[in-house]
Amino acid sequence: MRLDIEGVTVEAAKTRLVEDIRLTVDSGTFVGLVGPNGSGKSTLLRCVYRALRPAGGAVRLDGDDVHALDPRAAARSLAALPQESSAEFDFTVAEVVAMGRLPHRGRTAAHDRAVCADAMARTGVAHLAERGFLALSGGEKQRVLIARALAQQPRVLVLDEPTNHLDIAHQLDVLSLVRASGLTVLAALHDLNLAAAHCGLLYVIDGGRVVASGPPHDVLQPALLAEVFGVRAHPVRHPGTGAVQLLFDLLP
């Protein structure tokens, strides 16, 4: 399923957080959003998973405006991992994953169980099913939330900095899980090397606008990184794999 963001604008307290952003995620591709803190990535993603209604523009799934769709119908097509963690209620992992079934109609308990079991098996959290979600490690929590998103059986997945607070192994693990899902993915990422390695296409956002887009290595050029992030970047070839990695210093 194809995701189009058409001229989305978000205003809060008379300032424009997001201004006329246009981007497209083709069916089955993994598109990354990068940009400094406060650039509007999360705000844009909140418009996509309908936590926020944009002041202008539209978010379309295969041409249908998600804000005009019935909320549950939209949730059947699009799942999200928001960047929030509430810790008031001690749900088990199985219960958290089962929440992914909420938007579906005509459900039976047996089918729900099968879908959730499959989602948990795919993300490797089946053995945690009866554990309390709050007692899990950060990496386990993200896997469980991905399982919940998969239990939603969506065709598009939106991730807001899914690798935050994770060690390097878990960062790689979470992104390869997402890639293996085969869904259309739009993700905000902080780590530029990670973004370059996993995304087919990158959009660089600064001050609420798209300032560059394209394949990662065309986009992540030292001049742009100096302007947007205020850092000096050195492209270096990985001695083993040959992939280009970026090393960073502060600008002199």
Place this chain on the structure above:
Amino acid sequence: MRRRATPSRTPLLPVLLGLSFLLLASLLGGVGLGAAGLGWAEVLWYLWAGLTGGTVHADDVAAYTIVWEIRLPRVVLGAVVGAGLAAVGVAVQAMVRNALADPFVLGISSGAAVGANAVILLGAFASLGVWALSVSAFASALAAMALVYAVARSPHGLTPLRLILTGTALAYGFEAVTTVMVFGAARGEAARSAMMWLLGSLGGATWAQVPLVAVTVAAGWVWLRLRAEPLNALAMGDETSSALGVRPARLRRDLFLVTAAVTGTVVAVSGAVGFVGLMVPHVVRMLVGADHRRVLAVAPLAGAVLLVWADVLSRLLLAPAELPVGVITAVVGVPAFLLLMRRGGYAFGGR
């Protein structure tokens, strides 16, 4: 506090059956125990006579009246009030995403207290007769609800923190009004009645009150139970709810109206019985887990059982005088609650 990695999940059916049986036994116990010293055989006979429309001997009319017109409505009302407070407590905790919340955190009961005390202390609405207290309490609960809603609203809808802060702040205001009325009242006995109402009492229960409260509580419970899954999503966070197809702002507004209406109705007949709406949801979660489909199935039964017994104790401990039932729920509830909390690895609002 250390937390066990595996929260307890007792199977639902045995819990429900056990509690239903316990509630039935509690209702019987509540009718059978009392200061008048009627024997069990007598009590059962009057109950049977009342249910089947049998005849009661003229000499026994006084005893029959005690059982059928005084104790039974009181016990039934206690069960209904307990069920309502427990169900509303569950919903309010999810609505404001706070483990410390209870049905009274929204200021509704403090608002109702203003109306109730206007009747008790100032003799307002005397033309309404025996209904004056309930009507006035309910009307002022509705006014409090409208006020809290109007103040707590923001362009982002009702946010959890705003709701709690508004409710708590306005509750202080309402309590100040009540206090002024209590201290301004000339009669000492009236101040005692006011105190009784503030701590909750089922002493004024009549059959006439039961249907309206029972219907409101039942309707509120059904409404909440149908939204158990959206409540789960809301408990995880507003953004998660949106991503799952639940509109958090709208759900929270509806929840506010429903919980406030049920709280107002319950408080109008029983006063502000504390602790049931805070403790029962937690105890039930310790038992069956956090999933609202399970919690909302069990909590009303547990609340009903607790309040029936608390009311029995409130009648018996200082008989023939009565204690406010809210005192008993606290005296019995606090140690039981602390014990459970220390023993289980239950998570209260995170680590």
